[in-house]
Amino acid sequence: MAVFRPAVGDRRRKFKxxxxxxxxxxxxVLGSLPFLFITWYVLQKGLGAVNWDFFTQIPKGPGETGGGVANAIIGSGVLIFLASLSGIPWGMGVGIYLSEYSTGRTARILRxxxxxxxxxxSIVVGIFVYGLIVVPFGFSAYAGGIALMIIMIPVVARSTEEILRLIPAHIREAGLALGVPRWKVILRIIVPGSRAGILTGVMLAIARVAGETAPLLFTSFGNQFHARGLNQATASLPVQIYTFAKSGFEDWEQQAWAGALVLVLFVLFINLTTRLLMHQRGAKGHAG
Amino acid sequence: MEEVSGGILDMIGKLMTKSSRREKRRDVHLGDRIFYYSLKASAWTLVFVLLLMFGLILQMAWPAFQHFGWRFLVTNEWNSVTSEFGALALIYGTVVSSLIALVLAVPMSIGVALFLNELAPRWLSTPLGFFVEMLAAIPSIVYGLWGLFVLAPFLRTYVQPPLVDHLGFLRLFEGPPLGVGMMAAGVILAIMIMPTITAICREVFRAIPQSNREAALGLGATRWEMLKLAVLRSSQAGMLGATILGLGRALGETMAVTMVIGNNPDIKVSLMASAQTMASILANQYAEADSPLHLSALTAVGLALFLVSLTINGIARFVVWRVNRKYVRGH
Structure with a gap:
């Protein structure tokens, strides 16, 4: 082996x-450049197009200047809300079940x-929801919300499970020994004790689905106007960016960058806050 | 004496947790039973959702399979006017763009992981690590936008012309430098899967006992030889798992690829040419499919994508699981 060779080749080895x-x-260094480049371009090109109209107006016709993406921002909010409404409790339920109740083979299968x-x-999730919801009922905010929910559940489930596993068994035993029913031990002691961790997982899941485009393309579709109800095709920020980006109109391309800026800031903000949250917790030591 | 009593206490503890587990179904509280069964239902519904997803997509894709049979996978005609659909060009585009991504991203990620874990001081590894990790948080539509308006023009102006001039005799680099195309897709995918591969590699490297490194250095290894002997050689399986997971991400990536690959279902050797992947054709045509057969053929592509990504991820889990087991046994 190279390391046992006498000192003849030493200089070459050291040089190598x-x-x-x-x-x-x-x-x-090269690996950290893409992030800097991407955020730099998004900032530089996006800031120019962000103004009051961008947040309050709906898109103007193709080729016209002005207008905004108010409908898409509201639409995204509605979709995320619909997805969270069922996705967060469902995902948490799965996570709690995996960490608190299931052992052995069933746990492996579920995991x-x-x-x-x-x-x-995510595009395959879109196809699934298309077949399930859109074919019978048409494009709607519900369909988009369900697609995002399916993407959200495993993310929330996994983070919840991981966090709950950190809690030592003696805490559960202490509760049970006092005669507290298991469900109360879990909901009143275990889950509140890891509030910060679970919240982190939930926020990251929201950040994740906020940027999803592919599953919305043929579920909530898109809309150049405000949707008049949850059973209507609904605009969303990512899909609007996509529509603008491939339009070929300069003003719309500008707005696509501005939309990207809003998305990136949102996602980075969530990531940074959760990091800070976890860091503070880590510095304090295990809250247990 | 102390040891003995400790052992006994341990045993009693184990027995107690065991029996409490066995008896959990005899929970006396009604609330417990309701809670338990509703959680159980929520977990098993996920399995049902997965099966329903497979079943429904298979059902929607069935007409296309019936109409084209195996021809669907081996022909590369994709024409909605004549209703001839074959997915070969899409499979080719998916495989080649993902391979380009792996060729670029795997060595890069291993290098980044080695540097951050083994060489860099904390004040340097924290920000650099942050920049790489944050790549995973950026939405793919933003990658697409950046790829279309920044990366593609950059490739067209600065990278592709010299490649054509000097390496044009290789068929890989012939044709007009368009910017958008297979090369741009490969590069953007490489950037997107880098954080995944780097994160797993860092975890794998971290699991190696410090004493292995010290042993190598103690035997007179240089730093690089130490990394090779103590770190890289014992994490081959883990790095393989990371690569496969990266591949899984690259295969299914949709928006960024759609925006930079040129969307032309055709098999061309040149990396400059525009191409099409399984995921990108779905984004492009699904909402505007002209005929039931067209929709069914697209769904069939989706089914293939679904099965491929399940397989790839299954393999990756298996590799990672074996690595973990080895470590648990080894210690």
Whole structure:
């Protein structure tokens, strides 16, 4: 082996080592560039188009200047709300079941199912919801919300499970020993004790679905106006960005960048806050 | 003496937790039973959703399979006017764009992970690690926008002309430099899967005992030899798992690819040419399908994508699971 060779090749070995260190450093620098480039361009191109109208007006006709994406921002909010309404409790339920009740083979099967659901490409979720909801009922906010919900559940479930696993068994035992029913132990002691962690998982899941485009393309579809109800085709920010980006009109392209800026800021804000939250908790030590 | 009593206490503890687990179905409280069964239902409904997803998509795709049979997978005609649909070009586009992404991203990610874990001081590894991790948070539509308006023009102006001039004799780099096309898709996918691969590699490297590194250095290894002997060699399986998971992400990625690949279902050797992937054709045509057969053929593509990503992710879990088991046994 190379390391046992006598000192003849030492200089070459050291040179090679130094060279490789430089290569690794270059890789790390190169690897952090894309994030900086992307945020820089989004900031630079997006800031120019962000103004009051952008948030309050609906899109003008193709080629006209002005207008905004108020309908898409509201639409995104509605879709995320619909998805969270059922996706968060459902995902948390699955996570609690996996960590508190299920052991052995069933746990492995369920965990595998959660992992598989998380790995389904989001466009395939779109096809599923298209067949399930859109074919009988047409494009609607409900359909988009359900698609986002399916994407959300495994994310929330996995983070909830991981967080609850950190809580030592003796806390559960202490509660049970006092005669508290198990469901109360879980809902009043275990879950509140890991509030911050669960909240982090939920926020990250929201950030994740806020940027999803593919599953909305043929479920909530898109709308150049405000949707008149939840059973109507509904605009969303990501789909609006997509429509604008491929339109070929300069003003719309500008607004696509502005939309991207709003999305990126939202996602980064959530990621940073959750990091801060977790960091503070980590610094305090295990709250247990 | 103390040890013995500790052992006994341990045993009693184990027995108690075991019996409490066995008896949980005899919970006396009604609330407990309701809580337990509703959680159980929520978990098993997920399995049902997965099966329903497969069943429904299969049902919608069935007409296309019936009409085209195996031809669907081996022909590359995609024409909604003549209603001839074959997915070969899409499969080709998906495989090649993902392979380009892996070729670029895997060495990069391993390098980044090595540097951040093994070499960089904390003040440097924290921000650099943050930049790489945040790549995973950026929505794919933003990648698409950036790819279309920044990356593609950059490739068209600065990267592709010299490649055509100097390496044009390779068929990989012939044709007009368009910017959008297979190359742009590969590059953007590489950026998108880098955080996944890097994160898993970092975890794998972290699991290696510090003493292995010290042993290598103690035997006179240089730093690079130490990394090779103590770190890389014992994490091959983990790095493989990371690569497969990255592949899984690349195959299913839709929006960013749709916006930069040019959307032309055709098999061309040149990486400059525009192409089409399974996911991107769905984004492009699904909402505007002309005929039931067209829709069914698109759904069949979706089904193939579904099955491929399930398989790839299953394999990756299996590899990672085996690595974990090895570690649990080893310690």
């Amino acid at each position: 080592s130094h060279l490789m260190m430089l290569v690794l450093m270059a890789a790390a 595998f199912a959660v992992d598989l659901l998380a790995s389904v490409p």
